[in-house]
Amino acid sequence: MFQRPDAETGEMPPDHTKDAVRSAPICLVSEMYPPTLGGVAGAARRLARLLHSLxxxxxxxxxxxxSESPEGGVESRDEDGVWVHRVSQKRPSNSTKFLLRDAILQLDDRVGFQLFQGFxxxxxxxxxxxxxxxGIWRPVIASIRGNDVITLKDHPFHRTTILxxxxxxxxxxxxxxxxLDLVAEDVEVSGRSSVIRNGVMxxxxxxxxxxxxxSNRGRVGLVGELRKVKDIPLLVRGYNGVPASLRSGLLLAGFFTDPEEERWAETxxxxxxxxxxVTLTGPFAHGEVFDHLRRMHVYVQCSAFEGLPNALLEAASLGVPLVATAVGGMAEVLDHEVSGLLVPHGDPAALAGALARILGDDGLAAALSQGARALAAELSPEAERADWSALYDRLLGQSAESVQPAGSF
Known part of the structure; x- marks a missing residue:
């Protein structure tokens, strides 16, 4: 039925549907969330707070x-206006998805979620x-963050679930x-997918x-969990290829998550x-990230593949000159020779050459610093907020107009 203006005032009646969309109960599921360390955990909390602000x-x-608690128990608490429900498990396993499902259903009975997002x-x-x-359809968002797509391609055990x-x-x-291009090789995603880049505070x-x-001249480094995908052995090789007269130290601000990778890097x-x-800091509070970044002459992200690493964006926001492998989101957002230097993954000589160029040319370092700060300004929290807001409004609007039984999966 069409809305009509009031006969006396000529004004349209209030749009309560829009208000409902803006105050919808949302279920955001992420197996990683602070105090767990890592980029996905931090990005999940940033999104939760962003949605709360909307x-x-x-x-x-x-x-x-x-390990000492019964599996499936749920601890709930309000964290800055966001309700966080932590589901106990002995360790990550194939049963994790069912523990999460049961917790979601219990909450749904009380809250009545209007949208779900798997982060x-x-x-x-x-x-x-x-x-x-x-039995009731509500929209579900599936969010690709990084190596979850590589898992789809390379790990048959998880492929069915991800598909x-x-x-x-x-x-x-x-x-x-x-x-999205990789996913499209297996699943049709046109008309129901979008790129929403990480914002940087x-x-x-x-x-x-x-x-x-x-205090920082000649020091090369990176920040974060030193997972296997970060390819620290490549970084060590590249750093070793830089003339000794130009380098003063390699700062690994983080900790290894793979003992074998750590042993190989040490070797x-x-x-x-x-x-x-070489300095390995071990774990540290996120509030210390900027302090570590300021200690670097060059920030390096030489990963085998990446989504869009938060640490790289934080380095850019400070204006630390950047070197990165031309993979994933880094290849899409970095303008070579302007906001950073891009090198092929797996090429220690190319990495060493890029590092040596910046370490030996203060003018280039200054220009790349300005370019990095300009990139960070483009990837603002406001831009990320606008993208998520538009998507949620769209899907919640569809949900309000079409409540129907859930189909069989």
């Missing part, structure tokens, strides 16, 4: 490893299972276009920006005689 009632469902592809599966079990999520999700988001007012001085450090130049 007026939504946000419920995060995540896991917590507790990281495996997290979309329990959302879909819960919607099917409820299920991609085939039945109402919308698919990715932090880069390359991953501006440097706090009054905080010092990056500048080159004697290379010893073989190259770099023991006195």
């Amino acid at each position: 007026g939504h009632s946000v419920h995060v469902v995540t896991t917590i490893d507790r 990281f592809l495996p997290a979309a599966h329990p959302c879909l299972l819960a919607v099917e079990a409820s 299920h999520s991609l085939e039945h999700a109402d919308w698919i988001t990715s932090v880069n276009a390359a991953y 501006p440097v706090p007012a009054g905080a010092p920006m990056w500048r080159l001085d004697q 290379l450090v010893q073989e190259f005689g770099l023991g006195g130049e």
